[in-house]
Amino acid sequence: MFRTALRNVLAHKARLMMTVLAVMLGVAFVSGTLVFTSTISAAYQKSSEKGFTGVDVAVEPHRASGDEDKPGRTPKLGRRLLDQAGKVPGAASATGSVSGFAAVADKNGKLVGEGFNSSGANYYAGGGGKDPRYPMKSGRAPQGAGEIALDAKTAERAGYKVGDTVRVSVDGPVLRQKLTGVFTTDDGNVSAGGSLALFDTPTAQKLYAQPGEFDRIDVKAAAGTSQAALKASVEKILPKDAKATTAKELADEQSRVIAQGMDGMRTSLLVFAGIALFVGVFIIANTFTMLVSQRTKELALLRAVGASRRQVTRSVLIEAFVVGSVAGVTGLLAGIGIGAGLRALIGGTGATIPDGPLVIAPSTVLVSMVVGVVVTMLAAWLPGRRAAKIPPVAAMNSVHAVATTKSLVVRNSIGGVITAIGAAIVLTATSSTMMGLGAGLVLIGVFVLTPLLSRPVIAAAAPILRPFGMTGKLARQNAVRNPRRTAATASALMIGLTLITGLTVIAGSVQQAIDKMATGSMKADYVVSMASMTPLSTDVEKKLSAHPDVAATSPLRSSWSMVAGEHRELMGVNGAAIGKLMNLEFTSGSFAGLSGGHVVIDDATSRTNHWKTGSSLDVTFEDGKKARLTVSGVYKGNDLMRGIMVDTRTLAPHQSQIDDRQVLVKTKAGTSEATKDALGKALGDNPAIRIQTKQDISDGISKGISLLLNMLYGLLAMAVVVAVLGVVNTLAMSVFERRQEIGMLRAIGLDRKGIKRMVRLESLIISVFGGVMGVGLGVFFGWAAGDLIKKGISTYELVLPWERMGIFLLLSALVGVLAALWPARRAAKLNMLDAIKAE
Known part of the structure; x- marks a missing residue:
């Protein structure tokens, strides 16, 4: 055997x-x-x-238990703690680190490396005058406010050498620094294609923290001291707002x-x-x-x-x-x-x-x-x-x-029950997991039912096949002769097209919803932000508001505070100008009263806390000072704008470090390339700053979703390729089974072209049947997912991509034509006498 x-x-x-x-x-x-x-x-x-x-124990800031909900920024580490850490038993040295974002421009003004991995840090000279983390390849370490050192890869990519002037941006304004040294490093961001710029420690502290503060203290163990022992020694000197961790x-x-x-x-x-x-x-x-x-x-x-x-x-x-x-x-x-x-x-x-x-x-x-x-x-x-x-x-x-009538009835009954259960789960799904489970059951149920569905769907193709005469009639009859085989062959293509169509419908609908949300809620002509999504310097908004082409500006800044006993984010805006820049629908009140001790809140916050226009809110700001604010309006929030808005003049006195997330800009002449260029020049042509119109934001959304869809199309193409092989396999074996029949057709006058046409049309019918089923199911899943998506995106509406669905059906037809090439050629080459007498 x-x-x-x-x-x-x-x-x-x-x-x-x-x-x-x-x-x-x-x-x-x-x-x-x-x-x-x-x-x-x-x-x-x-x-x-x-x-x-080179690190054995790292000391980092840490909010003590019970202090998590207290307003204010996370505390930093001081110079005194650094000195103490270097003197604990078992410590050889201690290094203070402070870091953040630093975008380096090349000689053409373009950003070097990836924005999210463009970082800056301090060169900590320590007692010996050198930082062992960053050995100098050429030149020397930075020693003053106007000096900088770059990693070797960044210097090479940007074409810089020691003595050149480097344009750097940390939070918006362009800094022109003298390159004093080029160093080597094992930093993971650099090896991944990012950039690393080093400042002297006082300059880095001014840029990223406060004078005398560090983000982390790295302690190196003396010979013979374990990391655990060193950690135990370091923990003895730590304040409650710091913690030690071994490397x-x-x-x-x-x-x-x-x-x-x-x-x-x-x-x-x-x-x-x-x-x-x-x-x-x-x-x-x-x-x-x-x-x-x-x-x-x-x-x-x-x-x-x-x-x-x-x-x-x-x-x-x-x-x-x-x-x-x-x-x-x-x-x-x-x-x-x-x-x-x-x-x-x-x-x-x-x-x-x-x-x-x-x-x-x-x-x-x-x-x-x-x-x-x-x-x-x-x-x-x-x-x-x-x-x-x-x-x-x-x-x-x-x-x-021959399959018995009983077996088909049993199969159709089982398929109907599975499909009904799956459809019920899909329509009542409250989570993506339930939706996936229901979709899987529907697919399985429809697969079981495809022999039943194949006859009416393929019969509907009769008018299209009629012009092909007898070959068209034979092709249609062959396609439904063995409905189970036709169903199994078409189902492979159906599954792939169901997923492709469903994802296309959902992606297109989400894209339009986000686009509508982004553009519909904004009156501003431009949104200014850092490419890395890091905070902007307040100088950016000041420069833009002073520009002669600008009519109104407002920063968007945030501060975590205690509001009515809960840790909440306050959003700072220019109360006098925000009404000219945002198009939000108010259920009560307006932006007109947003000044002094007044705030506006979104409708969800209003409902959850039973606040309304006129309500008073007890607030503890991040500096610990308390105030009572009054609600002067309630607006309909969305995914882009929601929460508690307060005037920046009210918020700023309580912030230890003021920076902006974005700046909204309204210009006198509206949007144009000339205006956009003028704003860019006012900000020093900084490659790290993005100046986007509403169309740019929409295009960015479209680009991201299109990239995701293209990746999904590429991945799902694998399933379609497998389905093509299935059609080829089915037709080849069908030809083998029907060789006597084909020989008889040849004997009574059907020529080789007719045989080829018959096989091709049969393949076309099977493939288009799978395509129609797949597109139909994909639209159903896209529609059913709408209620689930609406919970997160209120502007979601079903959008049917008719052009793409038409392309999918044409592709399914092309699959049928291509899959039939070899089987049709094989059928046409059969010797009629050998085929007729074959056992």
């Missing part, structure tokens, strides 16, 4: 190749995902570990955070890999069902000469094992290539990825082989078991071939 199974595998090489390809693509997707995520995770972990080189604990925590971040990406990619495998299971099961059907007489003969049911089933499983093993190995190799390609693709988009080798974990190899073998054997088990149960005499006479 083992030799028989191997002979059957090798006897049909083309069939073997298509089946292997179907499994291989699913395995390749899984292994590629695992290789990619393992590689990136390992690179980030190694990069983070380098950041703790190992920091590295472990960072590795855990990185692993958690990669888990999300890995899960997302594996979902799509699962989809490709899910589609592949249908094709493999369909393939083995047809293979077994074609060999029914052969298997019956084996039963007649003494083979048991188990041996027959085992022979089919052996065949599946061989196919799965080959597919597992080839899929693993292809997946390694996919993993490397994904990394190169992500790197090519400008994203920062640390350097590191390609990681092929043993678990990746194991999972790839298990997936390839187990999926194939599971898909082949049911057809093999079904074939083994057929009595030899019945198999010889083919009386088993």
Whole structure:
């Protein structure tokens, strides 16, 4: 039986190749995902570990238990604590660090590296005059307010050398610094493509904290002192608003955070890999069902000469094992290539990825082989078991071939129940998990029902096929002759198009909703912010308000305070100008009263706390001072603007460090490239500052969603490719089964062109049937998800992308045409006499 199974595998090489390809693509997707995520995770972990080189214990600010809800910023570490840390038993030295954002412009004025990884820090000379973290490659360390040092990679990319003037931005205004030194570093951000600028310690403290304050104190252990022992010594001198952590604990925590971040990406990619495998299971099961059907007489003969049911089933499983093993190995190799390609693709988009080798974990190899073998054997088990149960005499006479009415009724009943349950869950879903569960049940239910649905849908195509005459009629009849096979073939394409259509509908609707929200609530012509989303200096708003082309400006700044006993964010705005810059609908009051001790609140906050116009709020500001504010208006909030607004003149006296998140700008002449350029020049042509119109914001939203959709299309294309192979496989085997019939058609006058046309039209009908079902289900899921999305985005409305849905249907038709090329050619080349007499 083992030799028989191997002979059957090798006897049909083309069939073997298509089946292997179907499994291989699913395995390749899984292994590629695992290789990619393992590689990136390992690179980030190694990069983070380098950041703790030379550090044994780190001291960081920490709010004591019970102080979390107290207003005010997180306390910093002082010089006195730094000196004490360097003198504790077991300490060799202590280094004070302060850091933040620092955008470096190249000689052409463009931002160097990634904005989010453009950082600045202090060069801590210490007692020896050198900072061991940053050995100088050339020049010297910065020693004054107008000096800076750059990492070697940034200096090389920007074309700077010692003595040049470097344009740097920390919070908006451009600083022109003299480059005094170029250093080397193991900093993870730099190795990932970012930049690092160093200032002398007093300058860095002025830019990022307050004079004499540090973000972190790194303590190095003396020889023979363990990290745990040093930590115990350091903890004895710590105030209640600071904590000590060993470098190992920091590295472990960072590795855990990185692993958690990669888990999300890995899960997302594996979902799509699962989809490709899910589609592949249908094709493999369909393939083995047809293979077994074609060999029914052969298997019956084996039963007649003494083979048991188990041996027959085992022979089919052996065949599946061989196919799965080959597919597992080839899929693993292809997946390694996919993993490397994904990394190169992500790197090519400008994203920062640390350097590191390609990681092929043993678990990746194991999972790839298990997936390839187990999926194939599971898909082949049911057809093999079904074939083994057929009595030899019945198999010889083919009386088993026709599905009974009872079996179809049972199948349709089960499919109807599953579909109804799934639809009910989808329509009543209160979470994405419930929605996913319901969608999965609907897909399974519709798959079970597709034999029933295929007849009316394909019958509706009769008018389109009528111009093709007899070949069109034959194609339609062939498509519904075996509804189960047609259903299994079309379902593979249906699943892929359901997901593509559903995601397109949801993405388009969300895009319009956010666009409507962003542009509808703004009267301002421009929104000014840092590219890194870090705070802006208040000097930016002052320069813009003084510009002759500007009619009104308002900063958006925040301060965490205690309001009515709860920790809440107060949003500071220019009370006199905000009405000219924001278009918010008020249910009571207006912006007119926003000054002094008055505030306006959003409707959700109003309902939750039972506040209304005229209500008094007890507030404790971040400096600890108390005041009573009065609500002068209630507005309808949205995802872009909500919360408690207060005039900046009321808020500023209580803030220790004042900065802005954004600045809204209204110009006298409206938006134009000339006005935008003029505003940019007023801010020093700073590459770290974004000046965006409402259209720029909309385009940014569209670009982000389009990029996400394109990635999803690329991932789901794998499932569609697998579906194409399924159509090819089905048609090829259908031609093989109907060779006598085809020979007879040729004998009574149907030429080779007619045979080709018949097979192509049959493929076209099956593919378009799958496309129609997929697009229809995708629209249903997109519509059903609307109620769930509306809870988070109030402006969400269903948008049907008619053009794209038309393209999807055309693509499904193209799939049918391409899939039929080889089977049609094979059918046309059959010798009519050999085909007629074939047994």
